[in-house]
Amino acid sequence: MAAQDFQDLCTFESFKSFWHSYGYGVDQQGLIEQEFNRIKGLTYLDHAGTTLFPKSQIKAFYDDISRNIYGNPHSHNPCSRLTHDTVETVRYRILQHFNTSPEEYSVIFTSGCTAALKLVADTFPWTAGSSQNPGSQFCFLTDNHTSVVGMRGALALNGISTVPVRPQEVEKRKPSAQTKSEDVSSVSHLFCYPAQSNFSGRKYPLSYVKEIQSGQLYPACQHSGRWFVLLDAACFVSCSPLDLSRCPADFVPISFYKIFGFPTGLGALLVRNEAAELLRKTYFGGGTAAAYLAEENYFIPKPNVISRFEDGTISFLDIISLYHGFETLRKLTGSMLNIQHHTFGLARYTFMMLSCLRHNNGKPVAQIHGDNDFQNMAEQGPIINFSLLDDQGQTVGYSQVDKMASLFNIHFRTGCFCNTGACQHYLSISNQTVKSNLHAGHICGDNIDLVDGCPTGSLRVSFGYMSSFEDSQNFLQFVVNNFVSKPLILDQIRLARFKSPSVMKASVSYDLALIPNDQPRHKSELKTTASAESTTTKSEDTEQNNHSTHTLTNIFIYPVKSCASFQVTEWPLGPQGLLYDRLWMVVNENAVCLNQKREPKLCLICPVICLASNTMKLHAAGLYIKYYTCI
Template sequence: MDFQQLCTFESFQKVWSHYGYSKKLQDVIEQEFTRIKGITYLDHAAAPLYPESLVRDFCMDISSNVYGEKSNPHSHNPSSKLTHDTVEHVRCRVLQHFNTTPEEYSVIFISGCTAALKLVAESFPWRPQTATEAGSLFSYITDNHTSVIGIRGLTSGQGVVTLPVPAGDVESRAKDPEPLGAEDSGCQTPHLFCYPAQSNFSGRKYPLSHVGGMQARRLYPACDHQGRWFVLLDAAAHVACSPLDLQKCRADFVPVSFYKMFGFPTGLGALLVRNDAAALLKKTYFGGGTAAAYLAGEDYYVPTASVSDRFEDGTISFLDIIALNHGFEALNRLTGGMADIQLHTFGLARYTYMLLSSLCHSNREPVAQIYTEGEFESPSTQGAILNFNLMDCHGQVIGYSQVDKLASLYNIHIRTGCFCNTGACQIFLCTTNAKVKRNLQAGHVCGDSIDIVDGQPTGSVRVSFGYMSTFEDCQNFLNFVVDCFVEKPVQVNQVRLERLRTAATSSSHGPSIQGTSGKTEHVEENYNPTEPLLNLHTDRALTTNANKQAGTYTLTNIYIYPIKSCGAFEVSEWPLGPLGLLYDRGWMVVNGNGVFLSQKREPRLCLIHPQVHLPSKKLLLQASGMDTISVPLENDSQLHTSQRVCQSRVCGDRVQTVDCGDEAASWLSEFFGQACRLIRQCSDYTRDMKKSAGRGVAALSLVNEAQYLMINRASVELIQKHMNSRQTELSADHQPFDVQNLMSRFRANLVITGVEPFEEDNWSHLIIGTTPFLVAGQCARCQMIGVDQETGAKAKEPLLSLSSYRNGKVTFGVYLTHQLQEDSVTASTLSVGSVILPDVSL
């Protein structure tokens, strides 16, 4: 049986019957999620997709009704009364969703889960530790979101002791509480314990019984500390795909974000507060609508009796709250409720886990290291999240940034990194505190693409399923892993797979499995009889020896890209400016919202061929089927006052730009069929290169990283040969890739020849003609190199072949910087044919 036979819907149905909400899910997808056609969206733990009917019904609602402001009790006009009544109805509906009532809980609407956590931190009656009193404790399971652990930033300044607790200690260190009448029975020092209902990292579900156990002081750390223990249950990840019953789990504080449930609206959450606990919260600041009475000239303030009104400062986001009504309607109409969603999503995640954990390379090494406490035994213990790192056939981790880039080629949306949960990341990746600090010193910060430091991963890959996820999403993801990361012929750990299959069919609501070992057992079956790929390292050595010509290094091509992400303009010689090649990436195209357009979003940018005409000081815009227009190459001071200055962003940097006028905007808008404008960087604005080891300091145009990008034709030819070898194995009718076409995809400024493939990676300095350059690092490539610069068509190559050849690295070409000498009489000029003198780094 090959892989395609294993990864079929029939195979899935044999181990999971709770799929599709007893109706045809495909009809729901076609009616409600037409915008994701061709996309495999597996990032629901971050933000699920909203159904189109939700937005449509909401828009019809606010278009048909007049909703006035509801920020305080002063307005009783019909529109304000309608808003008030609708908001109060939504409060009841929120509580009903969590199986509780207004008599037990209050709903405080707030901007999101993080804001709800901050509200608790600021309002909790903390008692500082003193010489005579132990004071309050802020305690939390280490597998918590950053926003929970961030509470200690407030408590530490108040003398409150922080107590992190490993998840296993909660029950293993539990003991019977002291009986009433003991010495500590009257102690009312308030403590706060925080834990997630579901880990946003691994999807592990923590026992909801921890709430009652902590409040009764049966569990650690409550059993070791006198006082009254309150529990904050972070439900943000849990409520996206699972029911939460607050009759059974009476947590004191429950923060939620509604976009995690419905996908819309964003920027709205709630803090569900148990009314018994709400009485202890302290309110210092008071905004509009929160006071029953106050005096402006005296420190006199009486809060309103309503818990919700007391903590909802100013005008609440009442239109977004009204949208929740339609969110609940859509969720129930499409799925039948949270219990059905839980079964549907768990089944997809579990099947993905079964196959991914059983996949092996041709040498029987496992393909994935999966970060989970168990083996997806039950939806009561595991959410619809699968967290992992992929491994090569030598057992080395493949960086998550590499996986993310290749997933984009397949239109698969995943999430990578540590997911704002450093504690879980450290636990599963076995990263010590000292290692985290060393990674920071090595330049790695949260959110960057530095995925491997000293051979160890800094994060992982997460796929997560939502209520509209389909089996095809699961299938597409698994096929992607096999296509890109598994050394052929694919092997399967048959013993493991059969054990997981048997366990899955033993219980329709949650199979029970003993053991959590992820070790590879004996492999008995091939997925695919395809022979292994060509030995690429041998291929590289042969090419290197054939091309080695010591001392012969020549500049063969010069390209400038006047408009960022548009077509290249090839020249035989060109002057150097203070920011790089003169006028290189001096302009860029933005959409109607002022957001920069790149070929990732709009590949047709490559079909625009700008040219710089130095004698007339004009930038010419040319494209097939369009009249040529021109834009002046003049200083900002000479621009007409009608051309507005604006701020834009490039690679996270804020840059000062100026609009190039309506003629260029109309031309671009006609070409793309959407509102666009042409902007250019202000000449008096300085944007400096990001500082990092070996990069130096230089002023930049609108480039991504450095002033110049240089590639080596020998390296292009080697990748071309590798691509053709791969494609020939897949199809006998394959048309060979053209070197010039491939070279254009890498969008270099300078192309050199006469050197060994990838020899440039080891250079530290070089001189082209008489002009010195500093090598500022290697260029990390993304899916944009898959855009054919002649047609705008997108493909998976050459990124797949580059990744395969470079053993997971997707770097190609090197960055250069050059600083003009202040005492130089004339500006430097680069010319094709110039000799290159490299200096190899040691």
């Protein structure tokens, strides 16, 4: 398919009927203007990192704390009782959101999902292994967040076995009725898995919960005892409904900023009351003691599960703000199911177009890191993880893409996303390579995107309920303009599989942006202009009498340091190489040379040299034209 057809498919009209079936029936642009006008001119695609809070949520919270006085809930005066009652209302609202009740679950507030995970690691009834008893097993999917894998650090010194399990191994063995364990109390084991991968957006079956608890799923079949399940729902609940009445996980850690955008630094552990009774807590803080002695090792915890585990004064004002978060979310979207439809529709379309993009030689523009093709929202969340490739199939470093995107006000996430296991799996990075990369200076979170030409991470775009179709358009246009060798084509076979809507007239045009000389050059750049004249040179190997042919297809010169290139088909030589190449630089008022590290927008300045008039013209989008005389 030609570039014009791609432009046609990227118009809102051509996709309206398809996308409307996934939306929640609101005026999306009206919603953005009313609640999120601060993101005007910005394409925000990092909702898996944190979503954005609406203006009305903050206003409602401000009006609340402006009218009411909320005291410390550990006191008993009227304003403290108001705080206590409001916090308990929020607890009930949280359980209602997950379709459960206080009879089944308790809400323990923490500083975030990570703190909730640490609470489980520190208090779970682990049994150390011995020669007679293998002890407890701590099992986790390798596609888990760092904070889940890090739980093993609290267990290693206590002799608890750690078993990493690859996703494809989970259903490898199912025990028969005769081998199913009957001992449900002697030893406790814990299996952790994510409801949704924060790397690829893959959703793991919620049915795993009951199957593991009943010993019907690997690895529960291998060890007798009682199996508990920790379901990491932090990524999942941001855009999907979670029904704990159907998948009664024993422990469910969440972070509220993933759902509402505000407040940050507040999470919760949803724990089944049956499992909570088994937790062994050693530290006690203010508000958790029924009685204790300062001069004697005597301590009696409060009987209430929540009171036993919330040390000190909870962040009660932030907790109160959650009430307004739930209410605002309901008013704006209707339900989490509506959000799921909306975000999945946007992600599916973006995936469809991105996976079909091809360079002019037919090679793919993007490599998608995932396990499905976005056909079922029960299996895939609104996350697309990918790497961009040049027209020779080589990976473009994620840091380079990220820097370019920032120039166009497009925000997404890069790296390994605190999920080394998934990163290794999808990018084929061995354990030894991780260690070698560390020795070479690469650590998690830095900008070293390629080591020996191999990627150390990838790119991730993710959608939220306020995301729009224009966000998808802007992202796709950015990729086409900057990382696709023209003429652009689409994979018609793959595109047909998605049953895309009818093509309508395009209203946008695409130009391949010039690549700045401070960035590593794309190999695709050598084939960008088909009309360029070719010059052929031959070299003769006198010793072996062999002939090899080399073809020069394009010439790029960089008259001004850190600015864009100037492409020519022929060019005279000067005393130091190509005439006027790398001759000038931009300086500030103190004569200090500027580069793209200090001023990234320098790459938008395009120099054009006219040999006939001996002048150079500098221009950039939205800026005035300046002429200089070449000396």
